[in-house]
Amino acid sequence: MTIADDAVPSSAIPRIDLHRHLDGNLRLETCLELAHKHGVSLPKEDLAALKPHLQMLEPGPDLPAFLEKVERMASVLGDVDACRRVAYENVQDAARERLHYVELRFSPAFMASAHGLPLETVVEAVVDGVVAGREDFPVQVQLIGILSRTFGPDSAKKELESLLSHKKAIAALDLIFPASPSRSSSETFSMRGKLCSWRAARAATTSAHSPMGSIRRASSPTSSWSCSRPSRSL
C-alpha cells in the first residue's frame, strides 16, 4: 500500500497516545457502511447529522450519555471482517494523525456483544488488523486487551482465554470495574512475565465504568489494582 506523504510522522518530538479505545474509535463512514451491510439502524443516514449521535462533540451530561454513543457505534460490528477493518483503520488513522506510538485497547466482549460474535475470532480479527496496519503504516502500535467485569466474571474469563490465545500480540491487560458492591473476589493473571493481581473486597467504587474505559486505581481503600514482576516464574 502506498503511504501518503502526510501520513509519515515528521516531528522530532514523538507524538504518543497511551489510551485509545480501538472499539470506540470508528470512522463515521465506516459506521454507515457497516450498518448498511449488517442491517443495523442508525439515527441518521447523513454523515454530518450522524456525527453527534456517535461522537462527543462537547462535554456530555454524564457517563451513560457517552456510553450510549459508543455502544451505538459498536453495534455495527456485525462480523469479524468488521472487527478486522476497524482495527486496521485505527492504525491508519494513528499514522495520519502523525502519532509515533499508540496503545490501542479493546474489549473482545464489547465488540462481540451486539451480534454474538465468538470472542476468540474477534481477538484474532483485531490482531490481524493491527498487524496488517503495522506493516502498512509508520506508527508503533501496542495492543491492550480489556477484561470487562461489566459482562460478569464468566465473560471476563472467556475474554482472558481468548486474549491469552493471542498473547504474543497482546502487550498488556486492562481490568475494568465496577465490581458489584457486594462481590468479593481475588483474581490473578499472568502475562508476559508480569504478575497482575486484582483484588476487590466489597469494593463500592465510586467511578462507574464500562467496557469503554479503564480504571487503574480503585477509589475504595479496600480495593487495589497493581502490576508487579513475579518473584518466581509462573
Ligand SMILES: [Zn+2]
Ligand atoms: Zn479508557
